[in-house]
Amino acid sequence: MVDPLPRFPDGFLVGCSTASYQIEGAVHEDGRGTSIWDTFSHTAGRTLNGDTGDVACDHYHRSAEDLDLLSGLGAGAYRFSIAWPRVQPTGSGGPNTAGLDFYDRLVDGLLARGIVPVPTLFHWDLPQALEDRGGWLSRDTAAYFADYTSHVVTRLGDRVRRWITLNEPVVHMAQGYAYGTHAPGRALLLDALPVAHHQLLAHGLATRALRAAGAAEVMITNNCTPVRPVGEDAGDVTAAAVYDAFHNRLFNDPVLLGSYPDLLTGALGDVVREGDLDIIRTPLDALGINYYNPTAVGAPSGESPLPFELRPIEGYPTTAFGWPVVPAGLTDLLTGSREIYGDALPPVYVTENGCSTDPGLHDQFRIDYLDAHLRAVHDAIAAGVDVRGYFVWSLLDNFEWAEGYSQRFGLVHVDFETLTRTPRDSYHWLRAALTGS
Ligand code: IFM
Numbered sequence: 247m248v249d250p251l252p253r254f255p256d257g258f259l260v261g262c263s264t265a266s267y268q269i270e271g272a273v274h275e276d277g278r279g280t281s282i283w284d285t286f287s288h289t290a291g292r293t294l295n296g297d298t299g300d301v302a303c304d305h306y307h308r309s310a311e312d313l314d315l316l317s318g319l320g321a322g323a324y325r326f327s328i329a330w331p332r333v334q335p336t337g338s339g340g341p342n343t344a345g346l347d348f349y350d351r352l353v354d355g356l357l358a359r360g361i362v363p364v365p366t367l368f369h370w371d372l373p374q375a376l377e378d379r380g381g382w383l384s385r386d387t388a389a390y391f392a393d394y395t396s397h398v399v400t401r402l403g404d405r406v407r408r409w410i411t412l413n414e415p416v417v418h419m420a421q422g423y424a425y426g427t428h429a430p431g432r433a434l435l436l437d438a439l440p441v442a443h444h445q446l447l448a449h450g451l452a453t454r455a456l457r458a459a460g461a462a463e464v465m466i467t468n469n470c471t472p473v474r475p476v477g478e479d480a481g482d483v484t485a486a487a488v489y490d491a492f493h494n495r496l497f498n499d500p501v502l503l504g505s506y507p508d509l510l511t512g513a514l515g516d517v518v519r520e521g522d523l524d525i526i527r528t529p530l531d532a533l534g535i536n537y538y539n540p541t542a543v544g545a546p547s548g549e550s551p552l553p554f555e556l557r558p559i560e561g562y563p564t565t566a567f568g569w570p571v572v573p574a575g576l577t578d579l580l581t582g583s584r585e586i587y588g589d590a591l592p593p594v595y596v597t598e599n600g601c602s603t604d605p606g607l608h609d610q611f612r613i614d615y616l617d618a619h620l621r622a623v624h625d626a627i628a629a630g631v632d633v634r635g636y637f638v639w640s641l642l643d644n645f646e647w648a649e650g651y652s653q654r655f656g657l658v659h660v661d662f663e664t665l666t667r668t669p670r671d672s673y674h675w676l677r678a679a680l681t682g683s
Pocket of ligand 1: 265268297479536598639
């Protein structure tokens with residue numbers, strides 16, 4: 247038996263996050279175009295067991311059931327993402343009405359159940375046609391993204407008030423373009439840096455498009471990690487500072503301060519044009535932070551082409567993925583952000599936090615994980631950070647990118663043979679915490 251959760255401020259939103267390619271399936275339906283993840287997952291050797299998102303949770307056809315699960319949970323909000331290739335099959339041009347209809351119904355279904363919709367406009371499923379023109383290495387993709395955003399807000403903006411532009415641009419840059427472990431599978435190492443700038447430019451242009459359409463609240467979701475040097479050696483300390491610049495400050499500084507971290511300004515070179523940073527720092531109403539674990543960093547050893555090396559963090563329990571469970575890292579991240587950015591830090595939402603466990607329904611591990619991380623958020627609020635909400639990753643077991651269906655993050659178990667949904671113990675625990683029943 248765990249103690250009841252502490253009381254959060256009035257209006258604090260608790261909900262769940264998902265992403266289009268990870269749950270929707272229906273990849274050929276209603277005019278949807280091909281995304282880079284369709285291409286990547288259908289390329290031999292790219293995902294575990296050759297898994298693809300072709301069917302995933304079949305959410306496209308089962309959204310009513312999934313909305314009922316959210317409602318039964320007592321979720322106050324639902325963060326989902328919109329698949330760009332459903333709206334613009336080739337990434338540009340007029341909108342595909344049938345694709346927008348799906349999200350229109352989803353928003354109506356949420357509002358009918360009293361759940362706040364929080365759409366993310368880009369969670370990594372870039373239209374393949376845009377990748378063929380250079381993807382995020384091309385500056386043009388930023389302008390295409392603003393155009394896509396306008397189509398979506400024109401259709402949904404009368405009912406959707408809160409918007410997220412991008413999800414975790416650092417992960418998309420690093421895994422997708424630097425290491426090649428995610429779509430589009432480019433392994434450019436440090437030459438991937440322009441991807442960061444073009445995504446941020448896209449974020450700024452989209453923020454302006456959303457504001458012009460009357461959006462009430464606009465944010466970006468960054469994946470953040472407290473970075474710890476493995477030792478006091480100067481090499482380790484420098485490597486940790488560089489990694490912090492790459493992972494955290496490369497994406498937070500420009501949107502909050504209008505500048506890139508000094509350590510990276512040179513590396514970005516002439517990709518940054520005059521006026522870009524003014525667009526990127528278009529004021530935000532909130533910052534979304536996804537937190538999973540801290541990162542230990544040491545000086546590079548051997549022949550590494552990178553200026554840092556990630557090291558294991560010992561001494562903590564680990565998730566099924568092997569990620570260390572460090573709830574205090576979330577408090578540190580939130581209070582540390584407040585220290586770094588001061589009044590430039592807008593209200594914060596924890597837009598993802600969660601763990602993968604074994605597939606069973608009795609997931610005391612997840613209950614303990616969520617309980618501890620919600621308390622960590624509460625600690626940050628008590629220390630003066632304006633945190634407005636917390637979203638569990640994830641509602642459903644889903645397609646975990648290169649790991650296929652092997653990592654189960656859901657409050658709700660999904661049988662990927664029958665697509666039957668079964669709430670886990672953690673779902674019932676969270677419902678009790680949220681609704682008292
Ligand atoms: O599944 C992902 C999600 O798409 C982005 N944030 C981290 C999650 C767990 O790896």
